[in-house]
Amino acid sequence: xxxxxxxxxxxxxxxxxxxxxxxxxxxxxxxxxxxxxxxxxxxxxxxxxxxxxxxxxxxxxxxxxxxxxxxxxxxxxxxxxxxxxxxxxxxxxxxxxxxxxxxxxxxxxxxxxxxxxxxxxxxxxxxxxxxxxxxxxxxxxxxxxxxxxxxxxxxxxxxxxxxxxxxxxxxxxxxxxxxxxxxxxxxxxxxxxxxxxxxxxxxxxxxxxxxxxxxxxxxxxxxxxxxxx
Amino acid sequence: xxxxxxxxxxxxxxxxxxxxxxxxxxxxxxxxxxxxxxxxxxxxxxxxxxxxxxxxxxxxxxxxxxxxxxxxxxxxxxxxxxxxxxxxxxxxxxxxxxxxxxxxxxxxxxxxxxxxxxxxxxxxxxxxxxxxxxxxxxxxxxxxxxxxxxxxxxxxxxxxxxxxxxxxxxxxxxxxxxxxxxxxxxxxxxxxxxxxxxxxxxxxxxxxxxxxxxxxxxxxxxxxxxxxxxxxxxxxxxxxxxxxxxxxxxxxxxxxxxxxxxxxxxxxxxxxxxxxxxxxxxxxxxxxxxxxxxxxxxxxxxxxxxxxxxxxxxxxxxxxxxxxxxxxxxxxxxxxxxxxxxxxxxxxxxxxxxxxxxxxxxxxxxxxxxxxxxxxxxxxxxxxxxxxxxxxxxxxxxxxxxxxxxxxxxxxxxxxxxxxxxxxxxxxxxxxxxxxxxxxx
Numbered sequence: 001x002x003x004x005x006x007x008x009x010x011x012x013x014x015x016x017x018x019x020x021x022x023x024x025x026x027x028x029x030x031x032x033x034x035x036x037x038x039x040x041x042x043x044x045x046x047x048x049x050x051x052x053x054x055x056x057x058x059x060x061x062x063x064x065x066x067x068x069x070x071x072x073x074x075x076x077x078x079x080x081x082x083x084x085x086x087x088x089x090x091x092x093x094x095x096x097x098x099x100x101x102x103x104x105x106x107x108x109x110x111x112x113x114x115x116x117x118x119x120x121x122x123x124x125x126x127x128x129x130x131x132x133x134x135x136x137x138x139x140x141x142x143x144x145x146x147x148x149x150x151x152x153x154x155x156x157x158x159x160x161x162x163x164x165x166x167x168x169x170x171x172x173x174x175x176x177x178x179x180x181x182x183x184x185x186x187x188x189x190x191x192x193x194x195x196x197x198x199x200x201x202x203x204x205x206x207x208x209x210x211x212x213x214x215x216x217x218x219x220x221x222x223x224x225x226x227x228x229x
Numbered sequence: 230x231x232x233x234x235x236x237x238x239x240x241x242x243x244x245x246x247x248x249x250x251x252x253x254x255x256x257x258x259x260x261x262x263x264x265x266x267x268x269x270x271x272x273x274x275x276x277x278x279x280x281x282x283x284x285x286x287x288x289x290x291x292x293x294x295x296x297x298x299x300x301x302x303x304x305x306x307x308x309x310x311x312x313x314x315x316x317x318x319x320x321x322x323x324x325x326x327x328x329x330x331x332x333x334x335x336x337x338x339x340x341x342x343x344x345x346x347x348x349x350x351x352x353x354x355x356x357x358x359x360x361x362x363x364x365x366x367x368x369x370x371x372x373x374x375x376x377x378x379x380x381x382x383x384x385x386x387x388x389x390x391x392x393x394x395x396x397x398x399x400x401x402x403x404x405x406x407x408x409x410x411x412x413x414x415x416x417x418x419x420x421x422x423x424x425x426x427x428x429x430x431x432x433x434x435x436x437x438x439x440x441x442x443x444x445x446x447x448x449x450x451x452x453x454x455x456x457x458x459x460x461x462x463x464x465x466x467x468x469x470x471x472x473x474x475x476x477x478x479x480x481x482x483x484x485x486x487x488x489x490x491x492x493x494x495x496x497x498x499x500x501x502x503x504x505x506x507x508x509x510x511x512x513x514x515x516x517x518x519x520x521x522x523x524x525x526x527x528x529x530x531x532x533x534x535x536x537x538x539x540x541x542x543x544x545x546x547x548x549x550x551x552x553x554x555x556x557x558x559x560x561x562x563x564x565x566x567x568x569x570x571x572x573x574x575x576x577x578x579x580x581x582x583x584x585x586x587x588x589x590x591x592x593x594x595x596x597x598x599x600x601x602x603x604x605x606x607x608x609x610x611x612x613x614x615x616x617x618x619x620x621x622x623x624x625x626x627x628x629x630x631x632x633x634x635x636x637x638x639x640x641x642x643x644x645x646x647x648x649x650x651x652x653x654x655x656x657x658x659x660x661x662x663x664x665x666x667x668x669x670x
Binding site: 149 | 543575
């Protein structure tokens, strides 16, 4: 459904981190040959070692993991800070979870993940999401867009006057988030708003940045709920 | 995601690290309080040598007594009542009375010996004070040793066998009586200043002694109680989880196995079970039943259950559920039914409850339809969705997208939530949402 990103000459190097082996093998079976799995890990400590050794482009990361300091996926991200992929880009993380709990999602995003998808996602959408994250873009599920609208007060009508304001969404960002929450793909969002897909990606990345840096009470409260601050 | 259950302990492998063992005082095979037997088992020594060592150290300035009391105070009684291995195992069924008798006799002998020894050395022990003091001490020992044995759990729970209980009470009574008599004798024997001095010292001695005896017992009682409490809480929790899993997940899994040939049914069951379990684990962000968000959630789940098509639901904001809100929920239900019947998955619902307007979007990925193509006798879309929204001061629209259809519902809060019967107050034509209203808003 998502328009495929620019095709890459080399396969995306991927590390799978999930404590359920069944789920890992399920994901492996669904991915096509444009993905190369270079490592797997079942807990936080193993994951940090594997990521440092394999230097992947993207880490597919379960939110709930045993080990580390008890913060699951967030611990892997903080423990892998500064690791770069073989092409010199920072390692990117895509969070994957069965949990709907806002604090889990917000915590892992604020720790540095570039996106969040649920485990019920189908193989093709997952491939597209991984490709997008590998290109440095952000991936928002409808549910994450809903969280964002709630957390930034955008659903209640708060809108930033200047785009750079960290604690609010700009009017355009709000529109993009609303369309994603309605189940629109990036391509459809672009068509709906008469902008290019690249512009949609820019807006989503900007929202992701705000989500990570903002000190809005709702967001910090959620992060505190996961003992992140 | 980690489950809330602990993994069962892996079976102990020979050569693997032994689990940390706490020293415990065995119930059977004890002479006094089981300290020697426990220590012997813990260290892997013969009980006799341990006892001999304690006896010898008692002679060396009484160090053994102190050590014994410490160990008695700090080691818990063993829970399993298996007999200790060793030469003493024969005495496993020895009645508890015997150990008590040993204790009393031993202490008495020690005291008498000590007194005689002191007198021989020319020290005036003032037997008038000493004898009542000894009586008090004997009483206290009797009372407390009985408490230790009778196990405070049974003592507190009051469900012990009547015989054991009576015995314990009798002994407790005798001990207390002895102590009281001792104190009375002390208080009445001396007259004048010197006598008062004696009484004062004796009283302090008794209090300190009683305190010393009671303190370790109190410490252990507290420790035991806490262990027991946490254990009980854990057991209750485990039982709750087990009961819930049995009622829900196991039943659903059984159903799924029986319906393995019907993929649609399996998906429906799995989805319903997932929702139920999720609600149980995370206790749902939508608490009260009377809110708009929870009503929307309920409707979405209902439609999902009816047709087995997964619905991706996102709700932001919330407000109390009023009449107009109910109308919106009903229209939403109709739109959802329409989407799962005629559209194709994935079906997404987004409901935004804002301060001024409530908006809902239902989107599917089917071939789509135009309202003008719907025959006029079909009431679903025209009446249940568009008409209902108009009657409650809102509006609705149907849009055909490149992939699928989107039905949008819109209900201004201020106009409609107070006065719900204003036909056509904010009515708009049926096709209210041409592509550019989105952008101009």
